[in-house]
Amino acid sequence: MKLSRRDFLKLSAASAALASAGCSAPREPIVPYAMQPEMTLPGVPRFYASAASFVGAAEGVLVESNTGRPTKVEGNAAHPGSLGATSVHGQASVLQLWDPERSQAPRRMRQPAAREQFESELNEALVRLEARRGAGLRVLTPTVVSPTLQSQLVELAARLPEARVHRWDPLNRDATHEGARLAFGRALEPIYRLEDSRAVLSLDCRFMEDEPGRLNYIRQYARSRSPKPQSMGRLYVLESAPSLAGAMADHCYAMPLAEIERWLLAFANAPAADRTMRAIADDLKKNRGLILAGEGLSPWAHALVYRLNHELGAPVALIDPIDPYPQPHAQSISDLAQAMHAGEVELLVIVEGNPGYDAPADLDFAAGLARVPLSVHLSLYDDETSARCTWHLPATHYLEHWSDARAFDGTAAIVQPLIAPLYGGVSPHEIVSLLLRRPQSGYESVRGRWKAIDWEAALRKGVVENTAFPPVKAALRTVALPTPKEPAAWSVRLVPDSSVLDGRFANNAWLQELPRPDTKITWGNAALISADSARQLEVESGDVLEINTHGATIHVPACVVPGHPEKSVTIALGYGRARAGRVGNGAGCDAYPLRLSDSLWSADATSIHKTGSRQALATTQNHARMEGRGHAKHIALADLIGQARAFEDETPEHSLYPAWPYDSYRWAMSINLNTCVGCNACTIACQAENNIPTVGKDEVIAGREMHWIRVDRYFEDRRTLFMPVPCMHCENAPCEYVCPVGAPVHDSEGLNLQVYNRCVGTRFCSQNCPYKVRRFNFLQYSKDDEPLKAQKNPEVTVRMRGVMEKCTYCLQRITRARIEADKENRRMRDGEVVTACQAACPAGAIVFGDLADEQSQVALAKRSPLKYDLLAELNTRPRTSYEGRVVNPNPELDNG
């Protein structure tokens, strides 16, 4: 160890054991390019437009690349599926790219094998099958959002007429499309124009988290909430499971799926009979009502909703499904399973997806797979399915390959790679081209599909112009309505998990540690249950339940959630993975055993009882009540009208401290609780931008999560209130004056800084922070594992053990904008600095900017009548302020 002055001081200060931890770094090389690539400037990030698909449709993204490393995903404002926002999955997808546990080599019978061997084996089989016009060849894919892949599969069918292509996507649109078949005789996809309706009734439709148009719909919802009597919309929600929409609803009714269907029937037949129904029906009629139906409902219910919307003249367009597959997925995979069990399948090619884990339980897909002589699985991970297939091929990540994808409304976008495949992966286009015996690079396939367009423009803009599907005119048929079945004593509602979806993100630490919006649970799932039902079963949160359905039994810890339907539990899918990877294995419990092909979203429980054992739930918020402290404020529209201020300002007039002098910018943030839907995009975007480490389940249980912006969730007045809480950047910051070394300091633009390299870790600042937004590295949380460290943002310090950290208002983004402006000798313009949380927010609930500029967005927000400061009475004078939520209850109805 070579001793330098710093170390000498260290040594003389602390024990040798300590100093050796900080001994002087070895010689550091500078490695220039050998051949300078064009258009790269070391130290200057570039952005490339692409598209990512998570829930059966594309979300446009702009991906930040630092000297060739994709490090961050932003939304693409030009893309209808994004409108500039990103989903939590979009943000986390970049971590998935760098996941060290992605499959890195082809495997035959689990053993590493050569790609050439695979291709020769495949060709052999194909030669045999082609003689029989493809009989015995089956291809299985999830929802295909890529037009190119669609046409490749069509070509395959033409070439081998006896071959069959199947679909299985755990997040399929079966009910919606089947409903359309009943109503119109063809599968159709509804596109909602929420902002054109002033009364929306959602029948268990999770349109803010699971619908293909989710980001677009959240933005529309936000626009519809501007608190003006003549324009503000109203949202009614019937939900069988906690959902974002339910939390935001003006009137929310919780009941099991079967009950919702009965309600719908009654509502359609005789709305006058019931007071609530009448009020809602009138409101819908008066205010261009719109009804949304969720995937959980039966096809006939969807058909009925199509009819009601038609009668209402609701603002909903019908388009062809972006994946024109003629059959319901459940049907398609059942056929495949049958064929496999019957031994009719000689060659099965599974292009992405993980049916070995998520296929309906009654099909016994795994066993069928064992009977297929040659099975091939293309996937990012060597997962449950790969383990059962003859061959596993590493797939390319969407940031590694050429492709294309359609948004929920049909708009196409080109998927362009930002980096060469890290592990020589194969793209879906490439493997299908192998089946076509016309090996072709993904680029060739995609380019071939889009000959006519302005390629450069499409890449630059991130969308292909005028590719949205036109609305179709379809004639309604009369639908025979069933007499709905009696609801079971206890029902289990299965939902996609807000973080891991169907399980594909199980190995993503960011998503695992992202608190689930309704429960704040991390690193697993639970059986959500209402307080009353819990009392009946004598369980509390953390008690493990045994749930029996016809033929299946699972054990899962209970989690009591106010406002959950009675006699029903909700369990998120996607957990209990066996081969997800070190991060995902064993997290949560697997609910797929309860999922049957004829009932994908709910199961009747024969018995539910507590086992006596307990399992700690790693929740980030342990207290859901506000104790009357009114942190998350809300007001009824009626009470707001004519008010200059909705909430009185409790800031004391005087302060012992002199006010800070400011001569230039004064940064500030305003968070609009009226549009925030609590989706957590801000939290994970911040994590990606600021190199925030994950800490793992045990540390979360210990209360040491690191998120710089957390979304608080309170249950108050029979409502769920969301409240994002970043650092307040107080004018009179309690953290600043208590630090013995002055690590938290106030800068000339009003930022409350935390200087990591000065911090010695007394934690005095956190003790004195009333908002508890400061985060501490109790242990060495940041690891620099290859290749994960390639994702790190080079403009943000990676914090070491023993250092306090917190929200910086994305200082690095301010600095970049400032330097660019200074070079041009001008002031920064409003909107030139966009924080990571602000950029990601689908609702546009966060605005950031310069208070010195009277006309800036943030200055306007601060003048809103809904503006209030958190804990204003403490006279901390926060730079971050809130706009309270406005609820718009129907005066005809009592439950507000």
Added chain:
Amino acid sequence: MQVFSPVAVLFLKIAALAGVAAITVGATALYKFLPAPGGEVSPAQPIPFSHQHHVGDDGIDCRYCHYSVEKSSFAGIPATQVCMTCHSQLFTDAPVLAPLRESARTGQPLRWTRVHKLPGFVFFDHSIHVAKGVGCVECHGRVDKMPRIRRVASLEMQWCLGCHRDPAPHLRPPAEVFDLAAPRPGRDVQDGLMKTLHIASVRRLTDCSTCHR
């Protein structure tokens, strides 16, 4: 009876004083002779590249090799192909350039040794300093007189602050930023530059957030 004879006592007293002196001197010496933080001042390089020759004798502009100095935080280190623009013609078989030719042949980059190293938590941006009239020579010295590149600044925080607390004396007209030989202009010119270049307030320049994130 006596334990300590007067002589012993005297000896003890002297020894005590000597001990104190020894510790002080020793510590000071140790501190003086230890290398400063920031590593070696002039480490060996894979190729004995001479700035004196390229800049001083041949008069090549800094930006020819350090291409991103005006646009990026990072000044840029020339790619092998940049060196080869000349050295495919000149000194084509000079033994010292063997690593360069090797790199050009194999496409494997050269690995230079960093001379100006800042801690990970310090974010220095070349482009803004250059844009605001801080000449290369201010921090890097007369590289045109350096046969072997050498660090002339301590790069310690107090050194940075010295300039950030009083930038004017370190400024020169933008035209002369890359001119290593040009003398500093007079104070009046520099005061003028403070205005024309809109140099931020010293308060802003000495905010922690200016360099630390």
Added chain:
Amino acid sequence: MAELRGDIAAPLRRWSYASVSDKIADLVLTRPAHWPWLAGFAVTFAGSALFFGAIAYLFVKGVGIFGINIPVAWGFAIANFVWWIGIGHAGTFISAILLLLRQKWRTSINRFAEAMTLFAAGIAGLFPILHLGRPWFFYWLAPYPNVMELWPQWRSALVWDIFAISTYLIVSLLFWYAGLIPDLATLRDRATSRAKRVAYGLFALGWRGEARHWARHESLYLLLAGLATPLVVSVHSVVSLDFAICIVPGYHSTVFPPYFVAGALFSGFAMVLTLAIPMRHFFRLEDFITLRHLENSAKVLLACGWLVAYGYFIETFTAYYSGDPYEIAMVQDRLAGFYAPFYWFLLLCNVLAPQVFWWRRARRSVWLLFAMSIVVNLGMWTERAVIVIQSMHHDFMPSAWGNFIPTAWDWTLLLGSIAFFAFLFLLFLRFLPAISISEMRELVHEEKHA
């Protein structure tokens, strides 16, 4: 000059100049180590080893090995710090203040009380450093010229702490040492082996007991006493400001300085008893540390008990009187929340239990006194822990509420520090006169000619 009361003076009359010196000096010089001492030494040595082992592990892994989190970012370490500093009070109080007040009876207990002070304060000073996220930078809290041109932040109570504690340590050390010099000389002259003579001789600084020496010694001793006296008050007042300057309910309280000082004396005197009683028993010092001494200490305990009781009352009262919802919520949580059992336990130990000392028989029952001293020590530690932890776990924002659960390492460092303290004290008993020989001689002399 306050005359000694009969029940302290009487036993002294049995003693002469020489016999006093013999008695006390022999404890150090000739008396062989008996099994109780050896046993104690073995146990405390093991404990100390564990203590430093735990510290090493702490430095390697980080403070995450404790149960601390957000919101409760301060845990046992800070409670231990405040507790030990408190214990470090009685010594100086007894020596300095009682000296200035001419309370002669203090003579037989001040020496070991001062030693206790040193050890306790030293250990206390350790904890804030152990509690740092990056302990190897602890010197950044001290002002010194550096290449960063940065200085400590003077608004922070932690910086005031550094000065308060280091001053207190230095002055107590000098005070204790100054008192020792004549005795060291005595030991030097009585020691049989040359090694001991040299060792004691070095530290005796050539003391020859001349009138000149005595005169200087007297004035120095008085001077230091004068210096130490205000420190007794200042140190723990400053420590209390670590909490008082916070805005958090349970910390933010103007009553803290006096309330902490009272608490300090309380635990300090308790610890004096905890140490004095066994020492008196094993070394047969009943004539020097008389029942009267113990009884006086018991009275002090009773008084301090009421002082802290007042503190508890005022905290609760002001919470409701202020009408501040957060303060009220904090008090309610203290009385009935997650940590409520500990609060009631400390009330039992610190307020209820000491009331037995209203009865003379209780004050004079050695074993009860010993038991009570332990109880009060427990109670005072619990008080510190409750203030540090309970105040934080339910502060302003319910969304951030959480609980602190101590880990094995929290306990190891607490018990380890106690073991290390006892270890040092045992060594002190073995190698230095636990009672001031010179001052006892003086006393005996006065009694003889009274």
